[in-house]
Amino acid sequence: MTGTYEQLQQCPQTGISRSDLNFEERSEVRAIQVKGTSGLSQTNNPGKFTDVFYLDGEEKAAAETFAAENAALLEQLDLSARNVLQTSLARELYDLILDASGRRDIERYPTVVVETHEDGTQWVINRDRYETRVDRRYTTSETGSARIPGETSLHDIYESLGDTITEANLRNTTIAGDVRQVLDYYRVSSTFECVPVTTDDQQLAVRKRTQATQS
Incomplete structure (x- = not known):
C-alpha cells in the first residue's frame, strides 16, 4: 500500500498525484475536478478550483473538503444560471457541494426536493425534474417547480x-409557479400534520389533522 493511498483512507486530499498510486489503488480513486465541458462557453467561471481526490464511496466527505478549499470561488458563482461547476460535475456531486458550502440547504423527500437559498428564497421542485433536468429546475413558467420569496416561508x-x-388558496399567496409541488411537500414532510384530499370541485388539497386556530 502506498503512502498516498493511506492518506486517502484517512480523508479526501488535495495536491496528490495519481502516479504515486499503484494500478489497483488508482482504480478506487475519484476526483472532483472543475474544467467545464468541451464545446460549451465557460461563462460564470470565477477562477481555477482546487482539485480534491477521494476514494470511491466518500463523495460526501469529498464535497465538504472541496467546499472548504474553494470557499471564495464558490461564493462568486451565480447559481441561478449555468455555471462551470454544473457543467463539470455529476449532478450528485454538484448538489453535495452546494449543500456543504452553505449556498443552499437541500431537503430531499420521495417526490419533491426543497431548496432554501442564501436570500431566504425557497424552491419546491418535483424530484424527478430536480434530478433529470438540472438546468431547468428554477423556473416558474413550467410545471414541476414553485418559488417562495424570502420574505415569507412554506x-x-x-x-x-x-x-x-x-391549489386556489396557494395561488392567492406569494408562491409563484406550480403550487401542486407545495401541496405535495406539505403531504410528505413530517413537519406538517395533514392528509391529502380532493375538493368537491376536483382541486388537489391537504387537510390539517388539527383545527386551525381561529382569530
Whole structure:
C-alpha cells in the first residue's frame, strides 16, 4: 500500500498525484475536478478550483473538503444560471457541494426536493425534474417547480391558511409557479400534520389533522 493511498483512507486530499498510486489503488480513486465541458462557453467561471481526490464511496466527505478549499470561488458563482461547476460535475456531486458550502440547504423527500437559498428564497421542485433536468429546475413558467420569496416561508404560508389548503388558496399567496409541488411537500414532510384530499370541485388539497386556530 502506498503512502498516498493511506492518506486517502484517512480523508479526501488535495495536491496528490495519481502516479504515486499503484494500478489497483488508482482504480478506487475519484476526483472532483472543475474544467467545464468541451464545446460549451465557460461563462460564470470565477477562477481555477482546487482539485480534491477521494476514494470511491466518500463523495460526501469529498464535497465538504472541496467546499472548504474553494470557499471564495464558490461564493462568486451565480447559481441561478449555468455555471462551470454544473457543467463539470455529476449532478450528485454538484448538489453535495452546494449543500456543504452553505449556498443552499437541500431537503430531499420521495417526490419533491426543497431548496432554501442564501436570500431566504425557497424552491419546491418535483424530484424527478430536480434530478433529470438540472438546468431547468428554477423556473416558474413550467410545471414541476414553485418559488417562495424570502420574505415569507412554506411554514408561514401553511400556518396562515385554514383547515383545508387548496391549489386556489396557494395561488392567492406569494408562491409563484406550480403550487401542486407545495401541496405535495406539505403531504410528505413530517413537519406538517395533514392528509391529502380532493375538493368537491376536483382541486388537489391537504387537510390539517388539527383545527386551525381561529382569530
